[in-house]
Structure formats: structure tokens, C-alpha cells
Amino acid sequence: MSCGNPFGETIYSYSRAQAIEDGVLVDLSQADSIRQHWKYPFACTSAVWAIIEGALQQPGQDVSGICHDISTMAKLAIRSATDPELVRFSVIITGRTHALKLHIGPGDTAAPVLTLMLPYED
Template sequence: MANEDFNVIYSYSRKQAIEDGILVDVTEEAKAHGFKVHTVVTDNLYHRYIEVPTGLQAEGQSTVGRLHDVLVLALFAARSSKGTDRVYFKVDFLMEPGRSETVDIIAHIGPGDAAEPVLTIMLPEDD
């Protein structure tokens, strides 16, 4: 059965998800780390872990630094994998002075709105 046999009731594009804030475009930062495709992180990952919790700026934490950690570890995981569209890795985030949280993260490469390869970095519950 061909796709033409189905009526699409609703479709939500990646572009719309970025405009709505469901996905956070980090392509420029990702390119600086060696990624070659359009890259986003889910808003859940971004707002829960990449954005610095209140009071941690004095501990040397920054959103730029936390995003850097995610991107570098995603790149290492991607480079060590072969023949898969997703990789799993862990990142330790300082959540308050003296307390870190180890977070499972997924990086998935798949088709974008125009079937081009795109990367989405997310928490398991965002999958």
C-alpha cells in the first residue's frame, strides 16, 4: 500500500517544533564541535539540565559549558557507533552545590522535514 492511499489528518514539522520551542536549535554550537547536520535538543533536556539551575553560576556553571559537555559526549558516542541511527550516553550535571545527577541521553539521526539527515538529542522520555 503506497503512502498516497492514506489521508494525512495532521502533521507537525520539525520547523514548527523549533518555532514552538519544543525543540531548541543548537546547530551552530554543534557545528563548532564537529557535527555536520542540523542539530536540536528537546526543550525538556534543555530546560531541565542544560540551562543552569539558579545559584550555580557562582559554581562556574554556564549554559554554554553544559551544552558543550552534551555535544562532546554525543560526538564521542556517535563516532564509536557503527550502523545505528541512535546512540546512548550519560552526562553528569551539577544540580546544586555538592549534588550531581547522571542523566541518560539519546542522540538520534533521522530524516528532517525534507528527508535530509538531522540530529535530535533528547532524554529517554522525549523519544
């Protein structure tokens, strides 16, 4: 009996780096407001990015301000979360309430990463 992988050979894997390169995830780690709130890499799904891009069409909106609002509401939700790895919260962006969830877990390596997504996304 072999002591190798009990699940067998990996058929297919899709890395976070590939997802960012493909546009499935959008890396927000370099946004000033994200760097001020989070010490780990931070990305959102393309669906969340579409909400942010839509908000940017409104006067007075910018990525930094929207990311600050999202980060503030996420941190408030983390404080009372029963599962610190997956936090559900709502945020108002340009007068509309959006339900979001933030997953905190390992990325392509064991290092933690944050992924912001809509409630129905994985």
C-alpha cells in the first residue's frame, strides 16, 4: 500500500494568481484604504468589482472611499462573527445596500488572504 496522496492524482487546480490574471478576482491590495485596514492580500470577485465600477460612475465616488466603507463594515462584522473565517455583512454604496461576505483563509501558499464576494459566490 502506498503512503502517497489518499485522494489520488490532482486532476486540475486553479490558483488565486491565475484567477487574478484571468480577471475572475480583482486584486485590491494596492489601494491605500485596503492597505490601511488589512495586512494580508485582498481581492474581490469580478461581480463585486462590477458593483464598485458602477459606483465610480457617480459623482464624488472613488475606489479608496468605497474600499474604506467596505473595510469598515467588514471589520465591524468580524467583531461579532461566530466564524472568523467567513464573515457576512452589508454595506451601503451610493445609497444602495449590498450584502457581501469576506473569506479569510490560505491562498496559493499557506499565507492568509482575504477574498470579498457576493453571498452566493464561492
